[in-house]
Amino acid sequence: MDISNKDRARELPVQQIDVFTDTRDILAHANRAAKKRGFEDWLICDVDAHHTETISWHELVQYIEDPVIRHQAMLFHDEKMGTASYGLNGDMGLKYQDVGGRIPHQAGIREKVDDGVHRDVTLSRRAMSALGVDYMVLFPTPMLTLGLHPQPEMEVYLGRAYNRWLIDKVLSKDDRLKTLAYLPFNVPKEAERTIEEFSGQPGVIGFCVPSVRHKAVHHNDYMRIYAMLEERNLPIAFHAAYHWQDQSLATINRFLGMHALGFVWCNMVHMTNWILNGIPERFPKLKSIWVESGLAWIPFLMQRLDDQYLMRPSEAPQLKKLPSEYMRENCWYTTQPMETVNMKALQLTLEMINAESQLLFASDWPHFDFDLPQEIYDLPFLSEQAKRNILGLNAAKLFNLDPTPRKTL
């Protein structure tokens, strides 16, 4: 033993990560991994990351357009005690994502933020720099179930207020932050207005339908929306979520099961309707993105729909090719949460969806099942070009972003 090499070990400043730990400390290993892989020269677009908009709800409600509802909401937040966010529906306390405190960054991000800009700008910047991300697309969190709101007009008020607030406080402060603006899909006329109003606004690179809702995506009422988006060359994203009030999932008692199925089921239903009703035939240039359902569901649905379609083509007369062909040519997918335990299955999935052009990296930071860019980089069966496409170049093309990397690691 070389006793001359007897150094003192250096105690790490963070012994146990908790909700107060700085994002840069939580993700220190990710930053090291990004440097090691030379990500300075790689464009990395994170097509699905989150912020918790309800932390700023008192601020957001000031952007409600309707003066009466705005006044009510402001009074609600000034005066009511012990209540949730004004007007927001949802799962209330059934939010077990942090596994009983084991994953603190999912429970809360309470680190010190004092950069003179909105906390969501600072927190997003910290995550981007730690992960090695150039562009980050932000989505809300509790609002992902707003599509189930019993008052359709409330989805309009809150969705629109969210878009306005996000642009004003966050997106206009850093042009690396983007969003797919909230579409109040339960009121088609208002969704059309939303597209007219928010297309071209700072940071808006497309529109998002939170997938948890009981509305048929093929209803004739939505055709004008799809035509408007196709005409503007703006993608439509379907962002998945879970919801414990879903009767089809009512027997599930563990969050693990609810999360595993809920985040996939809503997008499987919409995708089935999307394809069988020939939306890609009617709007061949409309780009749809399927967000946060992972990837393992896609081969199943491709096989299933192809087999069933060939037996019953008269029920889907608009189709000119197999459902799976529309799914691999007209649809884009975000990676997270990428299922990796069976690598062979993942490899086949990536082949089946033509990942080289259709797959978009997403971290889902700061949620419990977040992914890192290194996972794509380390895949043994992809070419370097395919990795570069998935990590950033596909997104740059889809959203018309400058493909020059902008980060400093």
Place this chain on the structure above:
Amino acid sequence: MAEYLVCSEEEIADGGRRVVACGEREIGIFRVKGALHAWHNMCPHRQGPICQGRIYPEVIEPVDEKGEVRTLLYNEENMHVACPWHGWEFNLETGSNAGPAKYRLHRAELAIREGQIYVVL
């Protein structure tokens, strides 16, 4: 081989830990039931900072003679560290995953001399 002086033995109480950097490598030293165990701070899932996670007793669900269950319990005999990135859990004494034992933490060697703890790499 290199040795890194961590601290004196009594500085890590039962149930406590010390996570340190030894050059480029990070090691977590834990005391469980009086004994010291050292693990590389590198989660086998995605290289997260496993040793900086929270410590929990193993969770069990007893099944009675009729095959029924009623409650979840903590089993203090097996202490786990949960990775703060995505929650993978490992037994602090054996390094085995809470589920399949094929996922394991990577053990680091310790030396104790004159009441001082050293990491040997």
